[in-house]
């Protein structure tokens with residue numbers, strides 16, 4: 001269930017401190033439901049921190065952050081929000097199916113749900129195209145395959161919001177393309193909202209909307225087309241650089 005304003009995520013004055021540093025600085029943004037929003041920016045700009053805040057695992061968060069109509073991290077959001085961290089979280093000594101069986105049993109414990117669990121595991125394996133590897137030990141999989149196991153775990157509960165932290169990093173072009181196809185299928189056919197981080201600017205073109213970040217601030221919140229048009233550039237990467245320069249000039253003039 002979305003909130004009354006039809007927004008999947010809404011942040012107002014979102015600020016996060018890590019150690020003695022202010023890592024996110026009073027961010028205001030929204031994430032549209034049923035769309036793919038890309039969170040792009042250079043390494044260290046705060047993408048993972050923002051995602052951790054959205055899924056409710058980040059400490060020292062101030063401001064307003066509402067997710068699917070509830071405060072971020074609210075217990076009722078657990079089955080509604082899927083989160084895939086940068087490091088794939090799989091048990092290397094279990095097979096692919098055993099990994100999924102294990103997480104399915106946490107989500108839906110008890111004998112009464114055995115058939116539902118089996119169906120959910122089979123569906124998730126199919127979605128990430130790992131059916132042919134279901135009996136392989138996770139420890140013997142490639143990095144990309146492990147990422148897909150993590151993604152399958154996140155898909156077990158058919159989440160309304162899927163938060164993916166650099167899911168395509170280190171993958172070959174074919175796997176990257178296949179994963180992006182899956183993301184678009186999830187948005188189009190299931191109405192899933194996806195928030196996906198990347199520091200690879202060419203992935204920006206695959207998103208419906210973009211949040212461009214730099215040094216804990218949001219430089220732009222728009223569609224790839226609108227960003228290119230406004231900046232008068234051919235690519236989102238060039239638009240990003242244009243925005244960085246404009247922000248630096250504004251700061252300089254404000255001194």
Ligand SMILES: Nc1ncnc2c1ncn2[C@@H]1O[C@H](COP(=O)(O)OP(=O)(O)OP(=O)(O)O)[C@@H](O)[C@H]1O
Pocket residue numbers: 018019020021023041042043044045046047048049050199
């Ligand atoms: N535990 C911590 N204590 C203090 N500062 C931290 C901690 N973890 C991260 N930071 C700082 O917070 C900032 C944002 O980090 P974050 O991991 O959110 O960036 P990112 O954009 O996701 O980077 P990357 O693309 O490299 O994953 C960085 O400058 C980092 O040094």
